Amino acid sequence: MTNSIAEIEDSACIFVIGSNTTACHPLVARRIFRAKEKGAALLVADPRRIQLSLFAHVAVQQRVGSDVALLNGLMHLILKNGWEDREYIAERTEGFEEVEELLADYPPDRVAAITGVAPQDLARMAELYATRKPAAILYTMGITQHTTGVDNVKAICNLAMLTGNVGFASAGVNPLRGQNNVQGACDMGGLPNVFPGYQAVNVPENNAKFSQAWGRPLSDKPGLTIMEMVKAMEEGRLKALYVVGENPKLSDPDMNHLRHAMKNLELLIVQDLFLSETAQGADVVFAAASTAEKEGTVTNTERRCLRFYQAIEPLGDCLPDWEIICRLATAMGYPMHYTGPEEIFREITRLTPSYAGMSYERLGLTGLQWPCPTPEHPGTPFLHRDRFTRGRGKFHPVSYLDPAELPDEEYPYFLTTGRMFAHYHTGTMTRVSPHLDREQPTGYVEIHPDDAARLGIAEGETVAVASPRGRLEAPARICRTVRPGNLFLPIHFGENPTNVLTSAEALDPLAKIPEFKVSKARLEKVQPS
Amino acid sequence: MYKLVPSICSYCGTGCGVLFEVLDHRILGTLPLKTHPVNEGRLCLKGWSLHEYVESDMRLTGPYLRINGRLHQVTWERAIGFAARRLTEIVDRYGPDSVGVLASAKISNEENYLLQKFARAVVGTNNVDHCARL
């Protein structure tokens, strides 16, 4: 997030796009409600009618995968009405002219044809977003899990810059991170092209710095992304995989494809709390301790590095992840010995400029938001104050592209996937939790009443959903949350895994993120045998 | 005997502050930290249930090794020794880029740091990514 969670309360306009915030980030939703109740305009764009839609000044259900058209359409109207912030554009950004030219191609009637959003709703949204400052945009995977994921994000940034909404409190571009330490995993260099603190591996001085700190010459060749690793496994180039705390068999876009690729591995090491679908196929399984059984830090979606403390001893013979990694490294001839996480954190702060001013003592129970470059620095609640980190904010012209798949005769539905309020990700943690399991013990597929009536499907009846990749069965949930012609499947349920349906081929070309949010699908009644 | 231990919710990326109620080394429950800047004493259903997965019967309680096609619980020495030997063999035979490491959005900063250090300095590859895209 460019901005902080608490700041949302003081926004004058909040535009939520592709985020079912009340279900997935409830304590962020709190701030949205509070802002609205103080008088902020709330705009919601989501293919499903979500809880927040009930409270929105304008709520639209754009067709899945049509976000660029919607966003460009908003910008078209902002320019047409002269609501853009010319001074901000001139002083703080570059590349505007190109975008301005492109936006001429997105008049409301064309946008309506692509997105299904009525021109009057579009006009109202454009006006509210552009004329109420500060305005904050919040989004999640509804924006990123597309073949046009990067384009979607660029279009959002264009919209925010066009109206001068980056670099101020309670404004900004705010992706809400889905897992408790995604931000930290990226910050710490859990990416193929960068060391901790986003220091590129192929920049000689970075490479020299880390080679020296770690006492080994390091490769300057960017590595493979997860999707590229799957391909490399398939082609027999990747022979060993060490998976920590993840369950790619259920989270990968194409389960059958991944299962097949993993067969080529000579060694699969899995480190987890549970014998997940992925761990069941491992050669070695390391039993890890949970958060409650160790100490350390995580970094939340607002860049706040937060300490957690050890509550109990590790269960049975489990070990904290850091200790397992140390033992493995040491056994491979690279002695790794730390007295505990605090010593590791000190090493991190020495090598990572944005964390340099942090210490366990300073973090306390409140944490600090990076960048925090010196021990006196109070942390940074919002980014790009006065100037963009890169100098000038860059506008990127992005054109609307269809998703990789559109419905056809054989597969006439749009299928989209996501989370529901009681569960989390692949369900390994939530489905063993009695109070969460009780709320939703099984998977389901959301079907619009019109579609259900046409096929004669009753509430709760088991139906089949098929895509060119595979087929699954799940109980029908008939509701108006989805539009006619759309189906929604929650991702948490291993017995009806959505990733037998989604595609591993449809990736964003740059981010390599799979298009979980759009697949074509067929809905069938299951004949009693 | 009894203490309240501050922690951070391990579900979504909001980062809510919680307190674990710990009695005789077991967790009785989860409470919201009332003075936390993120959640100010509130939690969602998942947060309130945070302690439940910790002591689930489904938790692994020690390392496993596949022997004759089946997973058996073994000692740490054996599990680590096996993994270290096989990884070393694979690196020696196919080169460091034949190994991939998946870091995690669910482990700590310190652990992610060590894991990518392991990939880069010990194995010698930049093939390290995490599952945030998924």
Add this chain to the structure above:
Amino acid sequence: MAELKDLVRQWLESGRVDLFLGYKEVAGHPLPYAFSRDNLEEVAELMVSPARYSLEKLAANILKARPGLRIGLLARDCTRRAVNVLTIYNQVEPGQVELLDLSCCPSRPQVSCSALTPPEVGEVKRALGLDNRLTPEQFEAIPAPERLGRWLYEFQKCLKCYGCRDICPVCFCRECSLEHGELVEPRDLPPEVPMFHWVRAVHMAGRCIDCGLCEEACPVDIPLRLLYRLTNRIVRELFGYDTGLTLTRPPFSVLGVGPAEPREAAGGKGR
């Protein structure tokens, strides 16, 4: 405060209590803290926290696992009321819990209390929903036909966190009616409007001790305290029953045949 600390030390040293639940500051945050004979020196750090935790609920949870313990509590007036209700419902035995009073409310604010400083309430909330600062009397000044709509607005925000129940010092049922599918239909968000909140409100009649912790725990600022005050008022008006002020059983909780006698007189064993 020095007097208070001396008392706590005395209680622990003399064995009057095995544990004393109060507060201690950790990195600038007041946290509930268990003082015992093993850490007597730390009693010097005992503090009164402006942030309220339900110490009596923590004590009841401990006593479920360790019924032999005697626990002292730094007690606000709401703590005393809660302990009375917990005693009536056999969740704590008389003598298991000792209170060290901090008389705080409603008219003698010697101690700052989050419930005494009501939150800011936005203008839109006041227009569409309910101002969290309303008293039952002020609520009744709202024209009757408007009232339900305002409650529905508030309930539609519900995130089904169950925080109102989980934080509640007097919620302890093993089977919760909110989790009963025939009373509240299980489904996506928001939970069944208005049943989820009506069911809990009914359950709070003669039970709620008006501490306001539920409202402080509500992520979406539903005026729960007002809701339960309104329900509890029915009990007061119909039966003259003031919840938590005595050990008399509430009129809705008399099980089986027989008079609703005070807990001591009944003398029955807990379940």
